[in-house]
Amino acid sequence: MPNTTPATIAIVDDDQALRDSLAWLLASVGLEAQTFADGERFLAAPVTWQVVLLDVRMPGLSGLQVQQQLADHGQSAPVIMMTGHGDVPMAVAALKNGAFDFIEKPFNHQQLIDSVQQALALAQQRKQRDLSMAALHEQFNALRPKEQLIVKYVAEGMTSREIATQMALSSKTVEVYRQRAMKQLGVTNAAALVRCAVALGVVAPLNATPPP
Structure with missing residues (x-):
């Protein structure tokens, strides 16, 4: 059964057809997504994301640069790198830098959905951990x-x-x-x-x- 809980997922890729396809795929399992054509527009959006689908190679800021800026600003949303066949070494570098997963194009739909669902579960665990720590600090203070x-x-x-x-x-x-x-x-x-x-x-x- 589709997951009917909305989730704010960012799709960052310079290919409009791919962005639309991914947004439709996620919507088919009850997940809300917003799309961005480049890293600059994505980083300028005043939104706290739950999961980020990020293309490795884009005009302007690369996926690795966007990932680094997210980390520099303390954004903890799990990042799933999207990569063409020749970009696997870059995706591996992203994993070493803290990315959650990477998926090669063209996508296996079920593989992508599974990865997003796992990333959402991780995001929820992080949220609960942060809430618990905030409560503990309040109690101690x-x-x-x-x-x-x-x-x-x-x-x-x-x-x-x-x-x-x-x-x-x-x-x-x-x-x-x-x-x-x-x-x-x-x-x-x-x-x-x-x-x-x-x-x-x-x-x-x-x-x-x-x-x-």
Whole structure:
């Protein structure tokens, strides 16, 4: 069954017939697309895209240059590079630079739809991750300064007694502050509290292997 959830997909290619064909194909499975004849017009559009279908070789800015500008501006939409047979090395370079996939022309319709659907799933995962991190930062910022400091000390491996000595508090007060912090951050144990601290950048993650 077609996916009936609209999605904002950009199609950037200098071939109008191809743009129209791709827009029609995506519309046939319930996906909304906007088309652009070149990278300059695409980059000027005030839209946050969910997926970008990007031709490697175009007049003006190349697909690789457009991809780089997206990255420079912090745009995280998955990019699917569209390439002619002779442009595969360029598409591989795009993959190394963070592109999601590349598809050779002429397209296999089902392959393209599958790639777009997978890219949309990735975009949704990124959106949920960003929302979760924004909520976590908001929760942490709502803590009192002493509670934030206790989260940091716990994540650094200090015991309640050590924290109490460091902060000139009683161990009981440290426990009260720690419990408040855990409740505010929505965690129920010290391990989860440490993971939150690492995700927030309160402490640096431990290296998997020690440096030589």
